[in-house]
Amino acid sequence: xxxxxxxxxxxxxxxxxxxxxxxxxxxxxxxxxxxxxxxxxxxxxxxxxxxxxxxxxxxxxxxxxxxxxxxxxxxxxxxxxxxxxxxxxxxxxxxxxxxxxxxxxxxxxxxxxxxxxxxxxxxxxxxxxxxxxxxxxxxxxxxxxxxxxxxxxxxxxxxxxxxxxxxxxxxxxxxxxxxxxxxxxxxxxxxxxxxxxxxxxxxxxxxxxxxxxxxxxxxxxxxxxxxxxxxxxxxxxxxxxxxxxxxxxxxxxxxxxxxxxxxxxxxxxxxxxxxxxxxxxxxxxxxxxxxxxxxxxxxxxxxxxxxxxxxxxxxxxxxxxxxxxxxxxxxxxxxxxxxxxxxxxxxxxxxxxxxxxxxxxxxxxxxxxxxxxxxxxxxxxxxxxxxxxxxxxxxxxxxxxxxxxxxxxxxxxxxxxxxxxxxxxxxxxxxxxxxxxxxxxxxxxxxxxxxxxxxxxxxxxxxxxxxxxxxxxxxxxxxxxxxxxxxxxxxxxxxxxxxxxxxxxxxxxxxxxxxxxxxxxxxxxxxxxxxxxxxxxxxxxxxxxxxxxxxxxxxxxxxxxxxxxxxxxxxxxxxxxxxxxxxxxxxxxxxxxxxxxxxxxxxxxxxxxxxxxxxxxxxxxxxxxxxxxxxxxxxxxxxxxxxxxxxxxxxxxxxxxxxxxxxxxxxxxxxxxxxxxxxxxxxxxxxxxxxxxxxxxxxxxxxxxxxxxxxxxxxxxxxxxxxxxxxxxxxxxxx
Amino acid sequence: xxxxxxxxxxxxxxxxxxxxxxxxxxxxxxxxxxxxxxxxxxxxxxxxxxxxxxxxxxxxxxxxxxxxxxxxxxxxxxxxxxxxxxxxxxxxxxxxxxxxxxxxxxxxxxxxxxxxxxxxxxxxxxxxxxxxxxxxxxxxxxxxxxxxxxxxxxxxxxxxxxxxxxxxxxxxxxxxxxxxxxxxxxxxxxxxxxxxxxxxxxxxx
Numbered sequence: 001x002x003x004x005x006x007x008x009x010x011x012x013x014x015x016x017x018x019x020x021x022x023x024x025x026x027x028x029x030x031x032x033x034x035x036x037x038x039x040x041x042x043x044x045x046x047x048x049x050x051x052x053x054x055x056x057x058x059x060x061x062x063x064x065x066x067x068x069x070x071x072x073x074x075x076x077x078x079x080x081x082x083x084x085x086x087x088x089x090x091x092x093x094x095x096x097x098x099x100x101x102x103x104x105x106x107x108x109x110x111x112x113x114x115x116x117x118x119x120x121x122x123x124x125x126x127x128x129x130x131x132x133x134x135x136x137x138x139x140x141x142x143x144x145x146x147x148x149x150x151x152x153x154x155x156x157x158x159x160x161x162x163x164x165x166x167x168x169x170x171x172x173x174x175x176x177x178x179x180x181x182x183x184x185x186x187x188x189x190x191x192x193x194x195x196x197x198x199x200x201x202x203x204x205x206x207x208x209x210x211x212x213x214x215x216x217x218x219x220x221x222x223x224x225x226x227x228x229x230x231x232x233x234x235x236x237x238x239x240x241x242x243x244x245x246x247x248x249x250x251x252x253x254x255x256x257x258x259x260x261x262x263x264x265x266x267x268x269x270x271x272x273x274x275x276x277x278x279x280x281x282x283x284x285x286x287x288x289x290x291x292x293x294x295x296x297x298x299x300x301x302x303x304x305x306x307x308x309x310x311x312x313x314x315x316x317x318x319x320x321x322x323x324x325x326x327x328x329x330x331x332x333x334x335x336x337x338x339x340x341x342x343x344x345x346x347x348x349x350x351x352x353x354x355x356x357x358x359x360x361x362x363x364x365x366x367x368x369x370x371x372x373x374x375x376x377x378x379x380x381x382x383x384x385x386x387x388x389x390x391x392x393x394x395x396x397x398x399x400x401x402x403x404x405x406x407x408x409x410x411x412x413x414x415x416x417x418x419x420x421x422x423x424x425x426x427x428x429x430x431x432x433x434x435x436x437x438x439x440x441x442x443x444x445x446x447x448x449x450x451x452x453x454x455x456x457x458x459x460x461x462x463x464x465x466x467x468x469x470x471x472x473x474x475x476x477x478x479x480x481x482x483x484x485x486x487x488x489x490x491x492x493x494x495x496x497x498x499x500x501x502x503x504x505x506x507x508x509x510x511x512x513x514x515x516x517x518x519x520x521x522x523x524x525x526x527x528x529x530x531x532x533x534x535x536x537x538x539x540x541x542x543x544x545x546x547x548x549x550x551x552x553x554x555x556x557x558x559x560x561x562x563x564x565x566x567x568x569x570x571x572x573x574x575x576x577x578x579x580x581x582x583x584x585x586x587x588x589x590x591x592x593x594x595x596x597x598x599x600x601x602x603x604x605x606x607x608x609x610x611x612x613x614x615x616x617x618x619x620x621x622x623x624x625x626x627x628x629x630x631x632x633x634x635x636x637x638x639x640x641x642x643x644x645x646x647x648x649x650x651x652x653x654x655x656x657x658x659x660x661x662x663x664x665x666x667x668x669x670x671x672x673x674x675x676x677x678x679x680x681x682x683x684x685x686x687x688x689x690x691x692x693x694x695x696x697x698x699x700x701x702x703x704x705x706x707x708x709x710x711x712x713x714x715x716x717x718x719x720x721x722x723x724x725x726x727x728x729x730x731x732x733x734x735x
Numbered sequence: 736x737x738x739x740x741x742x743x744x745x746x747x748x749x750x751x752x753x754x755x756x757x758x759x760x761x762x763x764x765x766x767x768x769x770x771x772x773x774x775x776x777x778x779x780x781x782x783x784x785x786x787x788x789x790x791x792x793x794x795x796x797x798x799x800x801x802x803x804x805x806x807x808x809x810x811x812x813x814x815x816x817x818x819x820x821x822x823x824x825x826x827x828x829x830x831x832x833x834x835x836x837x838x839x840x841x842x843x844x845x846x847x848x849x850x851x852x853x854x855x856x857x858x859x860x861x862x863x864x865x866x867x868x869x870x871x872x873x874x875x876x877x878x879x880x881x882x883x884x885x886x887x888x889x890x891x892x893x894x895x896x897x898x899x900x901x902x903x904x905x906x907x908x909x910x911x912x913x914x915x916x917x918x919x920x921x922x923x924x925x926x927x928x929x930x931x932x933x934x935x936x937x938x939x940x
Contacts, residue, residue: 033921082903140927141918159918167919187916187924194928199837217900225871225914225929231906232867233837250897254889265917268748269854271929273909275896280906281864283834289904 010671013336013361018674020332025163030330031682033160035657037324040266041375057259058379060252061315065305071213071246072296078216082278085293092122092353095297099124099205099238100131102293106236108133108202112194114220114227115139116207117155117318118240118297120340121353124205136197138226140190147174153334155320155342156264161333194226204230208241209260209317210253211294217277218294219253221260223270231276235285239294243301244314250275256317256377263377264319300352309388313352315378316345322372322382327661328365331678337365344372344382351389356396363390365672367665367679368524369629384563390526399527406522407530413516413537420489423456450677451708454490461492465511468499475508477595480547482538482561482585484554485517486700494700497727498553498588505595514541519568520560524667528568535561535568539581550581553588553723555699556666559634561585587631589698589722593640623650623725624692626683626706627659628699641698641722648726653690660686662697664705680709688717694730698722736887741852742937745885748855752912753925754933762879763816765936769844769877770820772934773802779839779874802826805833805843805869813844833868843873847910847935848899849892850885856911857935858892860899867906876913876930881938 008016020026045053064071076086089095103111111133113119125146128135137146141158145151147170152158159167168181171189179189206227210219218239220227231237247253261267282290305311323329323343338346339358347366351359363386372382394403409416461483479502487495502509515538522531538561542550552558562585569578586594623645631637638659646652663669663679683706687695695710695717697703707719720730736744746756757768778800804821806813808831821828829836845866849858857878861867870876886892889909899907914929925931 029920036921138928139918140916144918157918157921160921162919164920164922183919183922183924186919187927191927195838198928215897215900217905223914224916224918224927226927228867228871228908229928232864232871233834250900251890251893254893254896257889268752269856269909269911271752271911271914273911275900275905275907275909277900277905277907278903280862280867280904283832283864 007357008361010361010364014672014674017332017336017365017672020336021674021678023161023333026161026333027331027678029160029163030333033324034330037266041263041321044262044266044268053255053259054377054379056255057317057377058315060247060255061317061378062312064247064252065244065311065314067248068243068246068305071248072243075211075213075216075246078213079278079294082216083289083292084216084278085291087293087295089295089297089299091299092297095122095240095295095299096124096127098295099240100128100133102236102238103128103133103203104131106203106291108236110197110201111135111203111205112197112201112230112234113137113142113205114207114222114230115142115158116205116240117341118207118242119205120152121299122240122297124240136194136201138194138197138230139222139224140187143190143194144170151335151340153342154323155318157320161335198229198233201230201234203236203238204234205238205240206230208239208245208294210256211241211246212248212250212253213246214249215277217250217275219257220272220274220276221257221270222272222274223267225272228272228274231274231280232282234290235282236291237279237293239292240297241294242297242299244305244316259377260317260319263321263375304352310348310352310385312378312380313345313348313385315380316349317377319377321375321377325371325375327367327369327371327663327679328672328675331675332365338362344386345380348382348385348389351393356393359389360393360397363393364668365675367629367661367663367668367676368520369661369665370633371629371659371661374633387523387526388528391523391528394526403525403527406525407527410517410519410522410527410530411533413514413534416516417460417462420456420485421460450673450712451680451705452711453708454704456489457492459492461488461495462511462513464492464496468496469511470499470503470509472503472506472508474506476506477549478508478510478545478547479549479551479591480510480512480542480545480584482515482518482550482552482554482557483511484552484557484700486704487553491700491703491721493729494553494703494721494723497721497723497729498551500727500729501592501723510545510547512541512545516541518554518557518560519564520556521666523560523564524665531564532568532572535565536572539565539569539573539577542581548584549586549591550584551586551588551591553698553700553721555587555628555631555634556701558585558587559630562635587635587637587698589631589641589644590635590637592726593644621650622653622690622692623694623696624653624655624687624690625658626655626662626687626695626697626702628697628702629659629661631698632659641696644722644726645696650694650725653692655686655690657683657686662702662705664701666701669705676705677709680705681713684709684713684715684717688715693718694725695719696722696725738883738885741885741887742882745850745852745855746937748853749912749935750855752855753915754855754912754935756935756937758937760936760938762813762938765877765879765938766813766817766820766844768936769842769934770804770817770824770826773804773826773842773875774824776802776841776875778802779841802841803836804828805836805840805865805873806830807833807845807863807865807869809863809866810845817844831865833865833872837868837872840869840873842875842877843869843930844877845869845879847878847880848884849895850880850935851887851889851892851909852885853888854911856889856909858896858899859908859910861906861908862902862904867908870908870910871929873930875932875934876910877934877936878910879936879938881940883940
């Protein structure tokens, strides 16, 4: 197993990822898990208002963090009253030092641990081992990875990357006796072998899921029962927990416990939830009471709490769900998707707990699909925080050349569009080998053979507009078309299809020439200033048109303009103008679906009569749908496009994973082409499994990725934008 | 939901997590059922299955392994009932110092303080060390739960739970099914560090 090093280059990191991608067991295990988890979670929350339960967790955690100073004081006071020795640790080393001193003072040699991510965070095990303690992990998964000298690859299932055969080999060595690769039996080996460790241990170390200020009660959420033994048999109990674990009352803890196991493993509750209020009876002590310590770890948490943007990081309840749904995690596993903490939250906390050198590569390994945010037990805006960490690291370390160039070019719209035009003439890299522009990285890089690359249009949409603009006598309404770069310069035909539909519906369309890139590519590359510049340009470009809606056929643009504009432009533009801009952004399908029956398309839901060509050109008329991440999760638009497909006279067939990311992710696919390729392959498999011949989506980035993959892999699958399907302009050729 | 429905829900949820429910029991039938079950079970499994089986080390393996039932001291009221049941079946009834049996016992019998219907959970005050061990080191944990003690949700029990947790040294357990893991290939396996089986005796009021 290759080890992570702190100064790993992006290239070395990619190599480590390639190794993981070649691990067939890991890939199969992760695929199964990704599918099973969704189903399990759904069942666990059955008949419950999931959003409301999660919102309650988010609110109570937020309050607890805001009120942390008073809560810490109350907890400490109560804990000392109950006979617990409370220690404050400013950083990891201090925490470890406190614990080894407790061990020495109490004359402990043998230490058993139940699973604690916080102890992983502080690298407690090697610290104790170097000081002569014998440390044994007792959670089955943790024990396995400890014996293998690895770190956990998942916060809840630490050994998910290993097969039963690997565990059997390992346990054969440990017991010096051949063990069969039967899971039931292997579990019994752990039960039996570790029981001796429990009996012999002097000290038990646990984490804590909750620290309740009111009564100084700690709560532990576990399945195996090892935490109960670890807090019962040894004569000393040390709790290591972050200060973010303190909650005011039991009621708060119970509300978290309602969500945590359901979100983590799809269990309604874990086998054990253990509540300990101070030193409990211990018959091996003369006093009949255990010696109990709580080490409260800061390690950067106070600084996070004081940061208005990042304080929400501390709302995390460590359920691990953000890894469970992450398309990248699914491909590469936890050792490649985190430093200590794993998944989306791990990309963020690594920066704060383990330094930017460990976070630098990780934060780029995100497709920005938003699946983590949608599943988070505490509503943390994970994708945004990942981008913000990336931007911070670049601000601290200096911006890499390719991202600087992008920022420079984006700030000057005419230069940007000029470069794109010249690229269309030459079809050669403008900037050597750098993935220069997010929306068009592949023309500039030779690492993208996994998908066929589209040519840049000879004439971009903006240069066609003068001729295209429909003259409408009595317009039903007026809209602005926001194109985004990919449609403008690569897929103008998608916009033309939409204009055709608008014309039919007597919708007057404006195309402000001052509009530029939406700015998402800049954010994805950590260029926040450039993102701000284009955001301001775009809001200003809409001035004076007096249109009711700003319609875009690019889901990523829609989502970015809706969710990022306020924070980026606040203070640079009048509040009212910003609000007015954001409120008018609407994705294409949502717009057509909302207004088609009345105004846009005569015949309304009988769209079929307008799209006979689509039926004939798309084969047998079976159509499936890929929901762009930024449409379903970003904009909350889920049914409109599918209703439109059905109304267009096609047979709609649903793909099992229609809301799973296609692996594009802009600069992500340029940085991690191998991962992108694998996500794409899964996606195309899923679409093909429906039996459809046409895969429709609503984001040019997705079209680029999916169509390029379908062509490259010679699949029997055409890919088109929803607008083309509705306008009956789906091409018969694949590109 | 009336109380009958709550009991139903509790049963269903507890069975979903692999607990065995014995409904409509009197204290006596519950104990008899438990002891008979203990007699039938194979002997304590925390020994190393790949080494020679327990009791077989001396005298060429002729001696039968003596089964043990843990009954914590604070359950003395049950001892008079249970003691004859055990001795007639050659089972040793242990009532203290379970730490000396930490490698494993065959069965632990305890009362449960509450049942939580929506998750099939038992709430058991385990302040005493032997309460914790009886519910952990036994192959089979038999929990006696008066039906009237079943509540709808944990949140509904907040006040009672706070009382249980208030005193220094309090140790309160939520137990939902036997101990489990899915740490190897995400395959569910029952019986890791805690009981292999959980039997809940629902006592008529």
